[in-house]
Amino acid sequence: xxxxxxxxxxxxxxxxxxxxxxxxxxxxxxxxxxxxxxxxxxxxxxxxxxxxxxxxxxxxxxxxxxxxxxxxxxxxxxxxxxxxxxxxxxxxxxxxxxxxxxxxxxxxxxxxxxxxxxxxxxxxxxxxxxxxxxxxxxxxxxxxxxxxxxxxxxxxxxxxxxxxxxxxxxxxxxxxxxxxxxxxxxxxxxxxxxxxxxxxxxxxxxxxxxxxxxxxxxxxxxxxxxxxxxxxxxxxxxxxxxxxxxxxxxxxxxxxxxxxxxxxxxx
Amino acid sequence: xxxxxxxxxxxxxxxxxxxxxxxxxxxxxxxxxxxxxxxxxxxxxxxxxxxxxxxxxxxxxxxxxxxxxxxxxxxxxxxxxxxxxxxxxxxxxxxxxxxxxxxxxxxxxxxxxxxxxxxxxxxxxxxxxxxxxxxxxxxxxxxxxxxxxxxxxxxxxxxxxxxxxxxxxxxxxxxxxxxxxxxxxxxxxxxxxxxxxxxxxxxxxxxxxxxxxxxxxxxxxxxxxxxxxxxxxxxxxxxxxxxxxxxxxxxxxxxxxxxxxxxxxxxxxxxxxxxxxxxxxxxxxxxxxxxxxxxxxxxxxxxxxxxx
Amino acid sequence: xxxxxxxxxxxxxxxxxxxxxxxxxxxxxxxxxxxxxxxxxxxxxxxxxxxxxxxxxxxxxxxxxxxxxxxxxxxxxxxxxxxxxxxxxxxxxxxxxxxxxxxxxxxxxxxxxxxxxxxxxxxxxxxxxxxxxxxxxxxxxxxxxxxxxxxxxxxxxxxxxxxxxxxxxxxxxxxxxxxxxxxxxxxxxxxxxxxxxxxxxxxxxxxxxxxxxxxxxxxxxxxxxxxxxxxxxxxxxxxxxxxxxxxxxxxxxxxxxxxxxxxxxxxxxxxxxxxxxxxxxxxxxxxxxxxxxxxxxxxxxxxxxxxxxxxxxxxxxxxxxxxxxxxxxxxxxxxxxxxxxxxxxxxxxxxxxxxxxxxxxxxxxxxx
Numbered sequence: 001x002x003x004x005x006x007x008x009x010x011x012x013x014x015x016x017x018x019x020x021x022x023x024x025x026x027x028x029x030x031x032x033x034x035x036x037x038x039x040x041x042x043x044x045x046x047x048x049x050x051x052x053x054x055x056x057x058x059x060x061x062x063x064x065x066x067x068x069x070x071x072x073x074x075x076x077x078x079x080x081x082x083x084x085x086x087x088x089x090x091x092x093x094x095x096x097x098x099x100x101x102x103x104x105x106x107x108x109x110x111x112x113x114x115x116x117x118x119x120x121x122x123x124x125x126x127x128x129x130x131x132x133x134x135x136x137x138x139x140x141x142x143x144x145x146x147x148x149x150x151x152x153x154x155x156x157x158x159x160x161x162x163x164x165x166x167x168x169x170x171x172x173x174x175x176x177x178x179x180x181x182x183x184x185x186x187x188x189x190x191x192x193x194x195x196x197x198x199x200x201x202x203x204x205x206x207x208x209x210x211x212x213x214x215x216x217x218x219x220x221x222x223x224x225x226x227x228x229x230x231x232x233x234x235x236x237x238x239x240x241x242x243x244x245x246x247x248x249x250x251x252x253x254x255x256x257x258x259x260x261x262x263x264x265x266x267x
Numbered sequence: 268x269x270x271x272x273x274x275x276x277x278x279x280x281x282x283x284x285x286x287x288x289x290x291x292x293x294x295x296x297x298x299x300x301x302x303x304x305x306x307x308x309x310x311x312x313x314x315x316x317x318x319x320x321x322x323x324x325x326x327x328x329x330x331x332x333x334x335x336x337x338x339x340x341x342x343x344x345x346x347x348x349x350x351x352x353x354x355x356x357x358x359x360x361x362x363x364x365x366x367x368x369x370x371x372x373x374x375x376x377x378x379x380x381x382x383x384x385x386x387x388x389x390x391x392x393x394x395x396x397x398x399x400x401x402x403x404x405x406x407x408x409x410x411x412x413x414x415x416x417x418x419x420x421x422x423x424x425x426x427x428x429x430x431x432x433x434x435x436x437x438x439x440x441x442x443x444x445x446x447x448x449x450x451x452x453x454x455x456x457x458x459x460x461x462x463x464x465x466x467x468x469x470x471x472x473x474x475x476x477x478x479x480x481x482x483x484x485x486x487x488x489x490x491x492x493x494x495x496x497x498x499x500x501x502x503x504x505x506x507x508x509x510x511x512x513x514x515x516x517x518x519x520x521x522x523x524x525x526x527x528x529x530x531x532x533x534x535x536x537x538x539x540x541x542x543x544x545x546x547x548x549x550x551x552x553x554x555x556x557x558x559x560x561x562x563x564x565x566x567x568x569x570x571x572x573x574x575x
Numbered sequence: 576x577x578x579x580x581x582x583x584x585x586x587x588x589x590x591x592x593x594x595x596x597x598x599x600x601x602x603x604x605x606x607x608x609x610x611x612x613x614x615x616x617x618x619x620x621x622x623x624x625x626x627x628x629x630x631x632x633x634x635x636x637x638x639x640x641x642x643x644x645x646x647x648x649x650x651x652x653x654x655x656x657x658x659x660x661x662x663x664x665x666x667x668x669x670x671x672x673x674x675x676x677x678x679x680x681x682x683x684x685x686x687x688x689x690x691x692x693x694x695x696x697x698x699x700x701x702x703x704x705x706x707x708x709x710x711x712x713x714x715x716x717x718x719x720x721x722x723x724x725x726x727x728x729x730x731x732x733x734x735x736x737x738x739x740x741x742x743x744x745x746x747x748x749x750x751x752x753x754x755x756x757x758x759x760x761x762x763x764x765x766x767x768x769x770x771x772x773x774x775x776x777x778x779x780x781x782x783x784x785x786x787x788x789x790x791x792x793x794x795x796x797x798x799x800x801x802x803x804x805x806x807x808x809x810x811x812x813x814x815x816x817x818x819x820x821x822x823x824x825x826x827x828x829x830x831x832x833x834x835x836x837x838x839x840x841x842x843x844x845x846x847x848x849x850x851x852x853x854x855x856x857x858x859x860x861x862x863x864x865x866x867x868x869x870x871x872x873x874x875x876x877x878x879x880x881x882x883x884x885x886x887x888x889x890x891x892x893x894x895x896x897x898x899x900x901x902x903x904x905x906x907x908x909x910x911x912x913x914x915x916x917x918x919x920x921x922x923x924x925x926x927x928x929x930x931x932x933x934x935x936x937x938x939x940x941x942x943x
Contacts, residue, residue, distance in 0.1 A: 006484055016378040021397045023452060027412030028404060030422060034415060042415050044422045088315035095308025107315060110323055114513020114557070116530035117550045120537055121326035124333070144322045147315065205405035208515055208530075212537075225407050229520065233414075241408040252403040256396075475636050476669035478656040479740075480730065481686035487657075490682070494673045 085150025133215030465499020620791030879927030
């Protein structure tokens with residue numbers, strides 16, 4: 001019916017989609033394959049397969065230390081970001097605070113402002129406070145950067161939730177905090193967990209703030225990777241990159257499952 | 268950082284929708300409730316706002332102020348920037364790179380968003396997954412992957428030569444091509460998700476009406492569909508542009524010396540020379556350009572509603 | 576100045592054997608009909624009955640699986656919507672939000688390459704026709720629902736299409752506005768003498784506006800006819816039930832001739848009409864409209880169906896009496912205020928019901 005005009009568009013569209021999909025995925029696949037390479041240079045396709053780079057990773061103190069630092073940053077910062085962000089989202093969406101939307105917008109600023117500025121700014125302030133090269137400094141920086149996402153996710157979930165549910169609970173005899181705890185919070189749980197996951201992954205991958213604030217002894221995985229990449233590259237990088245990728249993939253799958261639970265499709 | 272920006276901005280763009288569109292919000296509840304609720308809510312907001320002010324707004328403000336105070340009070344830093352053409356060249360390069368990357372992203376992203384919206388449910392799920400996977404992957408990992416991919420003896424060149432598209436391997440790394448290749452890859456979700464959200468909001472009845480009124484598919488697209496998705500498109504384009512301005516890792520790893528961008532410059536000035544004044548000035552300029560783009564977006568999208 | 580009448584002799588629209596299914600479900604089954612020049616034909620039925628799907632196929636927005644569609648004598652099966660000579664008004668108006676009223680209405684004229692001055696003239700004309708001449712520069716979202724409705728109509732008519740399609744256009748309006756718009760649409764129909772295909776689920780709307788009505792049920796057309804034919808002489812139980820209010824009195828078929836028959840209810844016998852022959856002894860229902868039931872206190876001669884008055888509902892200009900029959904079923908009797916005053920009924924009273932043979936139709940009782 002619509003004629004070959006529409007078919008031509010469909011073919012073009014499909015072609016673009018396939019090429020775009022390859023464009024987006026292929027590099028990752030290549031990295032994973034190289035991480036199993038038997039050779040010590042970044043040749044693709046690799047001459048043989050081996051696990052030596054993964055072994056190298058776990059035997060090297062530089063890497064294992066940095067992994068420890070990353071985890072020590074990730075857990076507190078993701079938790080704090082989630083708690084603060086959720087509280088802020090609830091206040092903005094459900095509270096009757098004047099200027100709530102402006103405050104909500106301001107909370108998004110760390111996203112809109114280029115990371116280099118945030119990093120340099122924190123570095124500058126930390127110098128006076130001796131927070132450079134400390135876990136605390138890194139944690140604070142990561143919370144600042146990851147909190148907006150939690151706010152956005154939880155706000156979005158709150159907005160799609162019927163506010164009359166809490167009203168209904170009130171008419172059934174529940175005081176405000178109870179209504180929140182027993183009605184709203186369980187319904188928000190997937191969004192909160194989703195925000196937590198995202199904050200965790202973002203913290204793990206975060207480079208620029210960490211780059212400024214780290215020291216030789218206190219550096220997360222991302223900074224360790226960066227210095228390795230700037231130096232000599234061998235497939236150990238590919239190994240850690242693959243692990244990061246696997247971690248991210250698992251987190252993404254978990255997040256998608258959580259979104260299905262709320263009934264909210266991604267976008 | 269690119270990755271953080273990407274993630275968060277997509278969340279913002281698709282969750283909040285910068286063009287003030289609250290069509291999906293549930294009906295507003297009557298503005299009466301127990302007075303006690305208001306107090307509690309404010310306390311919930313305080314920690315986050317406190318953190319924001321102390322650990323973000325304050326430090327950024329201080330950085331920016333150094334443009335005017337370091338090493339001495341006044342506009343000396345800006346005069347320096349103006350005189351040392353190299354710096355302004357970098358700023359100009361940065362804007363140019365963003366200006367090239369943005370249309371590329373839109374051209375690739377539009378068909379993908381369209382397929383996501385109007386394709387089958389299975390296709391949509393696959394596309395969303397494929398776009399999200401790199402999005403959730405560390406930027407460093409992806410950029411590193413691109414280095415491997417784009418090498419002279421890397422798989423992409425091997426494929427191009429193998430397919431007979433070029434006689435010799437192309438220089439795809441440490442130049443503009445490499446930079447754009449890596450940047451667009453990171454930026455695509457920025458465009459795809461806001462566009463997808465905007466396309467979802469277009470009632471199919473509009474296109475049907477256009478068809479019954481005598482517009483063929485092409486004219487219906489340009490006269491009805493495109494204008495209706497334009498706010499989402501412009502939002503995505505603005506996000507892409509602003510993100511690109513702040514790029515650090517991608518130009519450092521995939522670009523050549525002529526592709527140095529402003530973030531690298533700021534880092535140099537602080538790390539190598541301790542030139543906080545210049546760094547602050549550059550940061551201020553970067554923020555001004557970003558802010559100008561956002562303002563432009565607000566004005567354009569805001570005024571879009573008023574058609575002649 | 577062109578009128579919509581295009582001097583055709585044949586029907587404006589012809590559907591023959593049109594069929595459409597989605598997956599395993601048949602949405603439209605074997606639809607045959609004709610829409611004549613200048614006629615206002617309504618597709619009436621509950622949601623899911625296939626009326627909108629059929630309309631979509633006439634518009635070209637969906638394709639039939641089988642059958643043929645002819646517009647103005649021409650087969651349009653292969654033609655996309657933008658090459659069919661139709662105008663369509665959508666349920667939620669579908670006014671282009673990014674264009675002013677004027678641009679919206681001008682859109683189809685631009686598509687047809689009409690010159691700018693001529694466009695200005697025609698747009699002004701049609702805005703005048705729908706009574707919104709001053710709204711040209713407004714945006715759709717600045718208009719009320721009723722105004723948007725009229726602009727949608729103007730836009731669909733400005734280029735004088737051979738056939739105007741309307742898909743439940745008044746569904747979103749409140750009652751008073753709806754009735755006002757119904758009159759507007761009828762007025763425009765008369766003035767412009769367009770052919771209209773109208774879809775609605777509101778049977779009152781269909782009755783007041785249409786020249787003919789096609790009643791849809793489960794993908795099939797149950798009956799096509801004028802409002803009076805459908806109301807007074809329904810040929811299927813569904814039509815009798817769907818249009819207006821009907822009482823269904825169960826009984827058994829007695830003797831029957833071509834059109835009239837006798838029905839046994841309880842141990843009494845009554846006269847009625849039957850659209851098709853039914854074997855004696857078959858369980859049937861007698862369909863009688865509430866306003867055609869005559870009610871009087873029980874009289875000595877005991878003719879008429881026994882019933883007890885349960886309740887009288889005050890409707891302003893009428894009274895509805897709810898009566899209970901011997902077998903426990905309830906019926907409605909509708910009387911005008913003057914009739915009701917005259918009969919002076921009271922709840923609890925024993926009554927007898929009767930009717931004229933021509934006001935009762937018999938249908939086989941194969942209720943699922």
